[in-house]
Amino acid sequence: MRICIYLLSLCILTSCSSIERADKKPRPVRSKISFNGEVPNMLRGTIKQHVALMGYADSYSTQYEPIIAAGYGLVVGLDGTGSSEIPPQVRAHMVADLAKRGLGESTRGWGHIKPDALLNSNETAVVIVEAAIPQAASGRKPSRSNMREDHPSLRGTVFDVHVYAEPSSSTTSLEGGMLLPTLLRQGELTTGRSQAREVAAASGPVFINPFAEPNAINSDSVHRTSGRILKGGEVLHNMTMRLVLFEPSHARASLIQSSINRIFPEEQGQDGPTAHGMSSEMIDIRVPPSWKDDVPTFMEIMTHITMRSQNPEGIAMSVKRLLLADPSPRNADAAAWRWRAIGPRVLSVIRPLYEHTESLPRIAALRAGGGLEDPLVIPFLLEEATSKTALGGRLDAIELLESMPVDYRIEEGLRPLLNDTDLEIRLRVAEALVKRNDISIKKYSIPDKFDLIHVPSDYNLIYVTQTGYPKIILAGDVEISRPLTLQAWENNLLIKDVDDDSGELLVRYQDTDKGTTTLQHITADLPTFTMFLAHESTPEEPAPGLNLSYSRTIGALHTIWRQHYIDADFKVEQDRLLAAIKRLTTESSFVPRPDFEPETEKEDAPRFIDQPQISQDEEVPLS
Numbered sequence: 283m284r285i286c287i288y289l290l291s292l293c294i295l296t297s298c299s300s301i302e303r304a305d306k307k308p309r310p311v312r313s314k315i316s317f318n319g320e321v322p323n324m325l326r327g328t329i330k331q332h333v334a335l336m337g338y339a340d341s342y343s344t345q346y347e348p349i350i351a352a353g354y355g356l357v358v359g360l361d362g363t364g365s366s367e368i369p370p371q372v373r374a375h376m377v378a379d380l381a382k383r384g385l386g387e388s389t390r391g392w393g394h395i396k397p398d399a400l401l402n403s404n405e406t407a408v409v410i411v412e413a414a415i416p417q418a419a420s421g422r423k424p425s426r427s428n429m430r431e432d433h434p435s436l437r438g439t440v441f442d443v444h445v446y447a448e449p450s451s452s453t454t455s456l457e458g459g460m461l462l463p464t465l466l467r468q469g470e471l472t473t474g475r476s477q478a479r480e481v482a483a484a485s486g487p488v489f490i491n492p493f494a495e496p497n498a499i500n501s502d503s504v505h506r507t508s509g510r511i512l513k514g515g516e517v518l519h520n521m522t523m524r525l526v527l528f529e530p531s532h533a534r535a536s537l538i539q540s541s542i543n544r545i546f547p548e549e550q551g552q553d554g555p556t557a558h559g560m561s562s563e564m565i566d567i568r569v570p571p572s573w574k575d576d577v578p579t580f581m582e583i584m585t586h587i588t589m590r591s592q593n594p595e596g597i598a599m600s601v602k603r604l605l606l607a608d609p610s611p612r613n614a615d616a617a618a619w620r621w622r623a624i625g626p627r628v629l630s631v632i633r634p635l636y637e638h639t640e641s642l643p644r645i646a647a648l649r650a651g652g653g654l655e656d657p658l659v660i661p662f663l664l665e666e667a668t669s670k671t672a673l674g675g676r677l678d679a680i681e682l683l684e685s686m687p688v689d690y691r692i693e694e695g696l697r698p699l700l701n702d703t704d705l706e707i708r709l710r711v712a713e714a715l716v717k718r719n720d721i722s723i724k725k726y727s728i729p730d731k732f733d734l735i736h737v738p739s740d741y742n743l744i745y746v747t748q749t750g751y752p753k754i755i756l757a758g759d760v761e762i763s764r765p766l767t768l769q770a771w772e773n774n775l776l777i778k779d780v781d782d783d784s785g786e787l788l789v790r791y792q793d794t795d796k797g798t799t800t801l802q803h804i805t806a807d808l809p810t811f812t813m814f815l816a817h818e819s820t821p822e823e824p825a826p827g828l829n830l831s832y833s834r835t836i837g838a839l840h841t842i843w844r845q846h847y848i849d850a851d852f853k854v855e856q857d858r859l860l861a862a863i864k865r866l867t868t869e870s871s872f873v874p875r876p877d878f879e880p881e882t883e884k885e886d887a888p889r890f891i892d893q894p895q896i897s898q899d900e901e902v903p904l905s
Contacts, residue, residue, distance in 0.1 A: 324604050324616040327597075328623075329538055330585040333525040333565075337417040349521075351481050352412040352471045355445065355464030356380070356400070357488060361795055363455035363506075364407035368448050375473035376401055376408055383463075407453040409445045410471065411464050411484050413515050416441065418523035418567065418581070420574045422516060423551075435551075438517035439574055442749050443484040446508035455506035458795065458831070459488045466515065481521070486514035492746070492836035512752055520553075523567040523581075530563035539565055541589045545623060546570055546580075579653075586619035598628035602635070605643055614646040621650035629656050636662040645675060652682030660686065664695035667707075677710050684714035693720045700739045700757070705851060709745055712737045712755055726809070728816045732832045736809045742850035744808075744839060749855060752832045754839075760808040762787065763847045770841045777842070787811070791828050802826045808848065812839065 325331050337349065354375060357364070368376070380397035400406055419439035425431045445461060447453035465480040472478075490509035527535060542557035542565075549570045558566045573580040588597050598621060605617045621628045628650065635647035636659060648666060651659035666679040680699075683692050697720070699711040715723050716735055724736040732752035737743075742758035766787065768777040776790040786803045793800070804814045804826065815835045817827025830838065843852050 322612070322616070324601070324613050324620070325586075327588050327590060328585070328620065329525070329541065329587050329589060332529070332534060332538065333527055333585070335581070335585075336524045336526045336564075337522075348414040348416050349468055350412060351415050351466035351468050352410060353464050353466045353480075353484075354379075354448075354471070354473070355409050355411045355484070356462045357407045357409050357445065357456055357459035358400075358405065358462060359458060359460045360405045360407060360453075360456065361458060362404050363453065363457070364404045364459075365447070365451040365453040366402045366404070367451045368401070368408045369450055371473050372408060372448060373401060407456060407459065408448045408451060409456070409461070410448060411443055411445050411461065411466060412471075413441055413443045413466060413482065413484065415439075415466075415482055415515070415517060415521070416577055417521050418569045418577050419517040419521045420569060420571070421519040421521070438482075438519075440513045441482075441515045441517075443486075443511040443514045444508070445488055445511065453507055455490070456488045456509050457490050457506055457833070461485050461488060461511060461514065479519075481519060482515050482517045484511060484515040486511040487831070489748070489752075489833050492748075492833040492840065510748065512748075513750060520568070523569070524560075525557075525565040525567060527563045527565075530561075532562045535559045535562055535565055537589055541587050541591070542567075542584055544591060545587055545625070546573075546584065582619050583623045586616065587623045588620065594624045594627045595631060598624055598631040602631055602643075605646060609640055609642040611642065614642040617643075618646040618649040618653075621646075622653045626654055626656075629654065629658075633658060641671075648679070649682070652679075652686065655687055657687075657689065660689060660691050660695075664691070667696070668699065673704065673706065676707060680707070680710045680714055684717055688718075693718060693722075696720075697722055700737060701741065705741070705743070705853065708739060708741060708743070708757065709755070709853070712739075712745075712757065716755075724809075726813060728813065731816050732835070734809060734812055742848075743853065744843065744848070744850050745853045745855075746836050747855045754812060754836070756809055756812070758850065760848060760850050762806040762808060762811060762842060763849060764806060766806075766847055768842060768845060768847065770838070775838065775841075789814075789828070800828055802828075815839075 337347070354372060356376065377397045380400065385395055385397050385400065401408070416439060419441075422438040423436045425433070425436055443461075445456065447456060461484060463483055463485040466482040466484055467478040467480050469478045488509040489512055490506055525538065527538075536559060539555075539557040539559045543555050546556040548555050549572060551571050552568060554568055556568050556570055558568070560566050567584070569577055569580055588594075590597070601617050601620050605613050621632055632647040632650055633656070635643050636651065638644040638647070645666075648659060648662055652663055660683070663679045663683050667676050667683065669676065680696070683696065686692055693715065696711050696715060699707055700715075702708050702711070712723075712735070715737070716725065722738055726734040726736075728734065732754055735753060735755045737755060737757040739757040742760045743756070744760070745755040745757070747753045762777075764785075764787075765779050766777060767779070769775070774792040774794060776788075778788050780786045780788050780803060784803075785806060787806050789800075789802050789804055791800045792798075802814070804811055812835065814826060815828050815830045815838055816832070817823070817825055818829040819825065819827050839848070840852065842848055843850070
């Protein structure tokens, strides 16, 4: 009997051993951020010692970077240069998108046009729209009952947009086109249900290469199938920015939250406190409305806040001693931000450094004093701007003076620099004086097109912007040289002298889009002539004008300049939008502005100018 029981038990054990058992379910473990605990002495006690930034893209980062958003859009109003050739999945996506907007419905806008008919027209083109959107940007606010939906105070953060024709289409030019409202989504460009949530919208007139000759498609090296929409994008939802603690701690998270809200209290119109602790390891950050146009500076100040609020003068003195003991470029940069984060109570500590013999401590103090709007720093910043030291330091001193409160010493000190031998200095000073509404600057606005700014200078210059709000800056007393006979744009633009002693020019312009011809007499004074090119004659504003777009106006000026009828330098703003999308790297504070030479641009010429690399031995710029 015992033997039977033994054999039965042995069989049961043997059979059980062949049964496959599931492993124990692994328990979730928090993934730790790699942090070796080594913190520079200059950063000890700051928020930056304990946190990393986590942006909207849910990626840990130690530097401030924008994100890329994209979407498919439709450009309308083309002069037969569009295309209906697009991939089937893109066509299905566009048909569905246009139907949502009411195309084809008699009770809504554009009801008489079917989506398919619009896409099949050669006056439209499907484009890819992309942009670099700043992280922590402010989203559009809902309209109140007594306020228009388009009121400027409701707008989210605006940005420039890049558009280009869908690669498989046969679109030849986007010139003169208008982008219909397009939703932009973060991440890979997709169609259908796999799309991410929309983060922004874009629309507006497409600005292509201003030096492209109209109606010269395929006869030159200019690419007309891509362009920009200046300030054409708007953020729809607040972009989340969070601080993530290296070592989770409720006490430390609470201390960081309190420190940030002490320096950046909640402002009117803000939808909550600046810092809001979500857990022991994460703090949500809202950018205050007063900082939404300068988020990078806000981020630097916020992360350099000293968490211990007692004895700010003593903390400022400790930072000063650390900097004087080790005046490295990195310490100088950190010291300037730490002093700015502490606030005006540091001024008594840093003012003696305004005249320090060593450059790095002096520059750090000037940066902090300028950022804190110390009136005593103005003569020292003017001295830095007018000195023959490093160009980066001079340019950043000008930028600090630009944002200072009203003070007649700034305008008087900057005006002579309009005659500086360095062209970049002259441009930065002109921009600063325009922003400060200096009386020596003449400013004219062409509605919905651009601002024309005339600057007094011994050097003749034409400068045009390609980002932000369009501007043309004319420096010096520039006139169109005579005698003059000019034919351009396949003889659609003719300019010649008038056969009398009036000194005027005769301009004939044939608008091939509208089938009209304009013949006008106009003065050779360049500011007046520029306004004439862009002005639209109306019963309310009957002055003569050709009603050219911003792009065509620049193109006309460039054509006259290229044929040596304008004695001036011609400069254009560096196109940072495409550079940001392609590289997403931090630019140096000094960005060179490319020249335009009379000869035709080569097809294989580099599109962007290389950014200068600042070595450790060079002087640290002020921003």
